Amino acid sequence: MKFSFLVLFFIVLAGCDRQGMPLQGTTGKAKDSAAYFYRRSGEDTRDKDEKLLLMNRALTRVADHRDPLLLKILSQKIYLHNTLGQYDSSLYYADELIKFSGLQSDTLYLAKGYYRKSRIFSYLKNPEESFRNAIESKKFYLAVGDSSQVGRRLVEMAIALGHLGDYSGSQENATESLSYLDGKKDSLYLSSAYNRIAISYRKQKLYDYAIEEYKNALRFVSSAKDSIIILNNIANVKRDKSEFDSAVGILTGILDEVSAKNTILRARIIDNLAYTKWLQNPETDVRSALEEALKMRLEKNDMEGLQASYAHLSDFFEPIANARAVAYAKKYLEVSTQYKNPEGQIKALEKLVYLAGPSESQEYAKRYAVLSDSLGIAQLRVKNAFAKIKFDYVREEQQKxxxxxxxxxxxxxxxxxxxxxxxxxxxxxxxxxxxxxxxxxxxxxxxxxxxxxxxxxxxxxxxxxxxxxxxxxxxxxxxxxxxxxxxxxxxxxxxxxxxxxxxxxxxxxxxxxIDTGNRFEEELASMLGSYPEGTAKIVILGLEDIPWQEISAEKKIVLYRVLQELMTNMKKYSGATLVAITFAKTPKTLQITYSDNGVGIPSGKLKYGNGLRNTENRILFVKGSITFDTEKGFRAEIQLPC
Incomplete structure (x- = not known):
């Protein structure tokens, strides 16, 4: 039996303390019992490692698996292993607690066993298993009539579903928890429930409802830290609504209230305040504040906060330094992957598809498509699993x-x-x-x-x-x-x-x-300059400002042929003496404007012959657009996606 092996193992371990000497005061039968070591481990003066050592000794002295003390010891061991980050051990003992609780028909400790297991999976960033064990724990707490614990499990289920991207399910569980939680002894969980409902509303872009629920959460906070966290969330919703003055005012006010010792929370406020100011006015220099927040988060290995910092820094550098924007987007992808955050990975890949060079962009686009598909399937699986679990629970109750x-x-x-x-x-x-x-x-x-x-x-x-x-x-x-x-x-x-x-x-x-490589700019300029004859003059603006290496070969060929067709038409039909061609680049498009002072075409008489039709077809092939204006001279505006 697994329990017998466990007892033998700890008999060897428990014979000595950490210096290899017998524990003081253990002589005599009363001072060598499981109850004695269990009681000593509960003393507040001891550190966690010493408490765990005493708990191991208590476990080795349990002679019968039907002893109720065994369940208390296992439950406390799980808690201590969790506080020490020893999750493999705590998961093993959680299964042991569930097994022996079942053998003893102890419903309360069955509920505790599944609760402990749910918390372990929460620490391990496995929300699906955390959810499954929380609903099992809820079932047994319902059986013993502990409404408060039922409500708490519902809040934890709501948090797990939120991490899985099922915001409607998360909102449903958080709302249900409100009918079980007590306003006095469960204030922390009530605040968390309203906070989770608000998050769901924000994800659905129901910003006014989200703010209302965050205010409800504020009514139940038990510490200044919790108040600051919720006020920060309200400021973020205000930012979503483009109410920047209000958001900046809230964040500025709470920044002074955050202790310098609370590095993680202080970094969050500094980062959000700087990012909000930049959104309000992109000319504002917030780089030092964003980098300060990043440094603080790196020192604390704040994985969740690092995702926000890298995302904000990528946005900040996008219009001024594309290479740095790409570097921060890659960091965003790396950290969100380590943190097992599929939403963060998708957002990071969206940035990289847009910011990276053509070859890298294609690879990121493929990863985005695969991850997006898998996330959708996972969310659907969770929703179906949630429905199935609820159904099984209803069926079990019906059978009773x-x-x-x-x-x-x-x-x-x-x-x-x-x-x-x-x-x-x-x-x-x-x-x-x-x-x-x-x-x-x-x-x-x-x-x-x-x-x-x-x-x-x-x-x-x-x-x-x-x-x-x-x-x-x-x-x-x-x-x-x-x-x-x-x-x-x-x-x-x-x-x-x-x-x-x-x-x-x-x-x-x-x-x-056409040479679409490094000589494309030179070849395009040569082609345009070869057309004017007699008194005709051509003016080219902005050609050298375009980062041609970022434009795909396919788009370069299309642009070259379209401009060539327009120049040929000008030479044959317009009688123009002046031609102007301007090039401009925005974050998402390449814009080219052609205009000449030729005879033009009267309104309503523009006909799409082979030349203009070929021109339009070429543009449509690369998802671009072209418009013509022929009232005074001839004008064409071309837009190509970058």
Whole structure:
């Protein structure tokens, strides 16, 4: 039996104290009993390691697994191992406590055993198992009629579901807990319940309701620290509502109340205050405050706080130093992964997809898609598991009832059947939703691949045709011209052939391959500068300010061809004497404006011939847009996503 092995193991351990000598005062039967060591371990003057040593000695002296003292010893051992961070040991003894509580039919200690186990999984950042054990503990506390403990377990279940992303389930459990908790002895849990309800409302963007529930939480706080935490949460909701003055006022007020010794809380307030000021006015220099908060969190290894710091620093550096923004986003991803926070990982990946270079961005996009899918499936699984656990609990309670009449039995069986059908329907719908989402994702990826392949095929075809026009047609025309060149009677024919030759040479030039590497800026400028003839003048602004290395090759080719088409149209039809092309970069788009002072096209007479249609098609291939204005001269505005 596992218990017998345990006793033998601790007999060896418990014979000596930490210096290898017998404990003072242990001689005699009364001073060598399990009750004696258990009582001594409860003395406040002892440190945790010494208490644990005494508890081990008490355990070795339990002769019968039916002894009620065994359950007390196991429960206290679990608590001590938890305080020392020895979670493997505490998890083992939690299972032992549940086992021996069952053997002794002690419902109260069964409830305590599952509660202890729930707390262990909470420390281990495993909210799903924490939730499962908390609901088991709640069931046994209900059986012994301890309403206060039932309410506390419901709050812990709400917290676990919140960590799993099931905010509706979290809100449901927190709300239910309010009917069990006592306003005097459970004030801390009442505050936590209202706080959890407020968090759920904030996640749903119901900000006014969230503030109302945070104020309810303030009514039950038992310390200045708890008040500061909730006021900080209210300030964050105010920030969400863009009520920056109010948020800054709250955070400034509570910062002075935070003790310098409370590094973690002080870092949270400093970070939130700096970030809020920056959102209020991006010109505000809050870098030193953000970095101060980060340093404090690093010193305390505050994993939850570090995620907020890295996210805020990435946002701060995004418009001024992209490399640093990327570095902090990567740190955000790393810490949220270590902390097992899927929401944080998704937010970090969103930043990296947008901020990183093309090759890295694609890899992060793949990780984002996989994680997003898995998170959705996990949340659905938790919701279904929650429904199943509730159903099993209802079924168990139903089976305990004594049927008074056959009618009551029939009614209960019918209710059970309906509940089973509802669960089955929920599971089927859930699986159908997951299947549809998976199919939609695969279809989107396939369409994106086809789009890229089409664009690449068009580009390769252009190059191939350009080469044939140059090598076969243009050279053939040139050879005929050479043969007729000595005969003056062929002058008219030579002129026509020369025009054909010039035309084919231009077509070839317009469809040659494009260098999308480091020389793209130079090649684009050369192409634009080659068009003006006679009195026409071209002005190019902002070309050298664009970080072309961050723009994909596909978009560079599209932009080059579109501008080439616009310049060709200008040369052929507009009669313009001035052409202006400006380039500008925003965080999300590349903006190009083309305008000339040519003849324009009257309103309502703009026709989409092959040139304009090809131009629009190219832009649409890369998810961009183009608009035309032809009332005064000709103007085109192009936007490409970065």
């Amino acid at each position: 009832l004594k049927y008074k009449t056959e009618k009551e039995k029939a009614e209960l069986l019918l209710k059970k059947k309906k509940t089973e059908n509802l669960i089955l329907f929920t599971v089927v719908i859930g699986l159908a939703v997951i299947s549809y989402l998976w199919y939609a994702l695969q279809r989107t990826r396939a369409q994106a691949k086809i789009s890229r392949e089409k664009q690449e095929a068009i580009y390769n075809t252009e190059i191939r045709l350009s080469k044939r026009v140059h090598d076969e047609l243009a050279n053939g025309v040139y050879n005929v011209m050479a043969q007729l060149g000595e005969d003056n009677s062929n002058k008219e024919i030579l002129d026509k052939l020369e025009n054909i030759y010039t035309l084919t040479r231009d077509i070839s030039r317009e469809n040659t391959s």
